[in-house]
Amino acid sequence: MSDILGYNGKRVIVTGCFSGMGAATAKLLLDLGAEVHGLDYKPSDLPLASFNLVDLRDPASIEAGVAAIGGTVGALFNCAGLPQSFPPMDVMKVNFIGLRHLTEQVLPLMAPGGAVASIASTGGMGWSRRIPLNIEFVTTKGFDAAVAWCEEHLEDTVREGYSFSKENVIVWTQFMGAQLIKRGIRINCTLPSPTQTPMMATFHAASGKEVVDAAAEPMGRYSTPEEQAGGLVLLNSDLASIVNGVVLPVDGGFMGGVATGQVDLSVMMRRAKPQE
Template sequence: MADVLGYVGKRVIVTGCFSGMGEATARLLLDLGAEVHGFDYKDTSLKLTSFTNVDLRDPASIDASVAKLGGKVDALFNCAGLPHTFPALEVMKVNFLGTRHLTEQVLPLMSEGGAVVSIASNGGLGWSRNIPANMELIATPGFAGGLDWCERNADKVGGGYAFSKENIIVWTQFTAAQTIKRGIRLNCTLPGPTQTPMMKDFHEASGKDMVDSMMGPIGRYSTPEEQAAPLVLLNSDLAKMINGVVLPVDGGFMGALATGQVDLSRMMAKKG
């Protein structure tokens, strides 16, 4: 079969490759002939070209890992993340501040044709109503500047998870308009509920009924593999004109929500 996605021989980084969507993404990229380099806090069992332990809460760890890898990078897959059950600042560090910092360190290693995709979440759907706060954080200089902003704006950060995902969405759209001038694309996905090891944390934090209400018309959770495929597509040669896109990967939830086919009272119910 022809290499229609263009990954044969491409040098790619996958964060969060230990489990879930990140592991599924790395597996698919290996099958497609990519040279896969994994970054994660936990060791992976996958046979990658290289693996580096990275703590996204620590910019020095990120800097050292990118410096160790060096060389040209063709694509970056930001799949690492923490759920609601961690402290808000820890979630912000991993889900947004560390992800942004890593991307900023990798971008200089990319040339025209490079691409970045990040996993956001349907949990960040409030971004369009919260753009002023999102833009304040996005405008901060570096990891330390962003962390300082979060510490001073605990009321806006809230529990951390939703706000971190809002910022991935807005940062992707904002930054994509800048990087495309160098021929580098940025996109992100909005997964619906997905059967990963983190799902128990989502059930604990929000209640299973509320999580189930976001399944939408498909009536089931997605698999990590079903989330990995759109990530791989967005960074592929077939998606050369797709930039700054926030792609729902939710079995029709967003469409059903927009057309009044989702029970909002069930979504808004608090865990009892």
């Protein structure tokens, strides 16, 4: 059982492979013998089977990138993302609208046994309080319709973009889990704890270091990109063949601590101070 995860020779796609969790995921998959095809806004220096520049804010760019890969795809890893320091509509396009559009382009390339894993966030924890609104948004048809919905709800719902985008990765994953399993395809997502990536300084500036640190409890440290890659690779592996529609905390016990009253959310719930 040397290939218990089933990646040896499997064709996979990793978005966001330039740095952070995406780069760590691509490296781990290469080590496991996968044929890794990368998509990102910046070039990757990893020894990938192919790499294509893709802007998730542009549906034509997404379609061209996926078409360049072609063939049969066994697994998709949606790792690209933007923090809340970018314009809200850019955040929404990259973190959800573009992610959804790219996934929709890849799904026809998948046979039964295929799998999709996306990175969400504990920043989307509020999803359960407004499921009808999330469902309305995630079931919009096409890239342009999703953009129009966001523009109409920019001030009252989308706001800074980050939290709402991650809420909808969570809700869409659960919604699509019940749809795709009928085709033998699984879809899941992870909720990472704060992770030491190049974006961490941006998160500190936008939310405040004390807020980010509160989300690192009870472990008391930030996770590494490699630790987050492990959760993603496990979800898309053959070993997880019946794991579907799952929102998996990869957080050192944060969600468990919240559920049992051992993590104080009051610091996290404070709004970031306005930037000077």
